[in-house]
Amino acid sequence: MTTAPEPRSRRLASAAWRIALALLPLGAGLAILSALLPAAPDPSAPTTLVLRIAAGLVISAVTLMVIALLVHRADGGRLGDAGVTSIRSGWRLALWGAVIWIAPAAATFGVLALLGAPLRIVVSGPELAGTVGLLLLAVLITEALPEEAVFRGYVAAVLGTVLRGWGVIVVQALLFTLFAAVLRQNAHPADLSLFFTMGIGFGYLRMITGSIWMPIGFHTAFQTGAQLVLSHGAVDFEGGTGAAMLALGIVPFSVAAILVSTAGVPRIVHPGTAAR
Numbered sequence: 001m002t003t004a005p006e007p008r009s010r011r012l013a014s015a016a017w018r019i020a021l022a023l024l025p026l027g028a029g030l031a032i033l034s035a036l037l038p039a040a041p042d043p044s045a046p047t048t049l050v051l052r053i054a055a056g057l058v059i060s061a062v063t064l065m066v067i068a069l070l071v072h073r074a075d076g077g078r079l080g081d082a083g084v085t086s087i088r089s090g091w092r093l094a095l096w097g098a099v100i101w102i103a104p105a106a107a108t109f110g111v112l113a114l115l116g117a118p119l120r121i122v123v124s125g126p127e128l129a130g131t132v133g134l135l136l137l138a139v140l141i142t143e144a145l146p147e148e149a150v151f152r153g154y155v156a157a158v159l160g161t162v163l164r165g166w167g168v169i170v171v172q173a174l175l176f177t178l179f180a181a182v183l184r185q186n187a188h189p190a191d192l193s194l195f196f197t198m199g200i201g202f203g204y205l206r207m208i209t210g211s212i213w214m215p216i217g218f219h220t221a222f223q224t225g226a227q228l229v230l231s232h233g234a235v236d237f238e239g240g241t242g243a244a245m246l247a248l249g250i251v252p253f254s255v256a257a258i259l260v261s262t263a264g265v266p267r268i269v270h271p272g273t274a275a276r
Contacts, residue, residue: 173199
């Protein structure tokens with residue numbers, strides 16, 4: 001005797017409520033953080049960055065706990081099924097994700113410097129190192145880890161029960177864009193296109209590796225670099241915003257897409273993914 005397949009409408013409803021529950025702690029945490037820590041006069045201040053890190057620890061812990069409960073209780077699976085694989089195997093993917101953003105971004109800033117738009121360090125070496133270190137931790141713990149665990153992790157896994165392939169990538173990217181628009185209360189087309197592009201790129205990295213760690217690395221490097229150049233006073237870029245976004249976003253994302261699509265992921269980084 002065979003069991004009749006579950007109606008599609010019921011599967012969609014089940015996916016919707018599970019996605020909503022996964023989004024709840026992340027959305028609430030970031031909204032509370034924005035209310036408690038409005039735009040600071042000096043975003044590079046150690047106190048501000050430490051507070052972001054402390055808040056991020058709470059947001060990430062609660063978000064991961066909710067995802068773990070949903071995976072085990074609602075889905076009857078394991079965290080690895082949602083792309084939340086072990087850090088013991090994931091750190092190489094995270095590092096590689098960061099490298100494929102850093103290398104083309106640095107090269108582009110180098111070319112822009114030759115063209116008369118240099119990126120200058122305006123603080124001492126120790127102060128720069130402290131700012132970059134704290135900012136990187138703040139971005140990783142408050143943004144990259146929980147956002148990737150939710151959207152490229154659990155949301156993508158749930159969407160995989162009703163969609164396939166690029167359908168999963170596109171829908172999770174749309175949800176990521178909508179989430180950012182609601183949270184920021186900003187529907188500017190340029191901002192929406194940036195978040196949608198991020199969602200597509202990070203979703204593709206998740207699809208080919210089966211893990212959230214490579215998107216975490218790329219996400220952390222991108223947001224750390226973007227915030228450092230555009231929001232913090234430790235560096236000064238003599239080009240305009242358009243040139244900055246060329247170096248921070250357009251070139252690194254394009255190079256990463258071409259590299260990963262043509263060459264895959266090196267076996268030394270992720271033995272389970274064959275080079276293309």
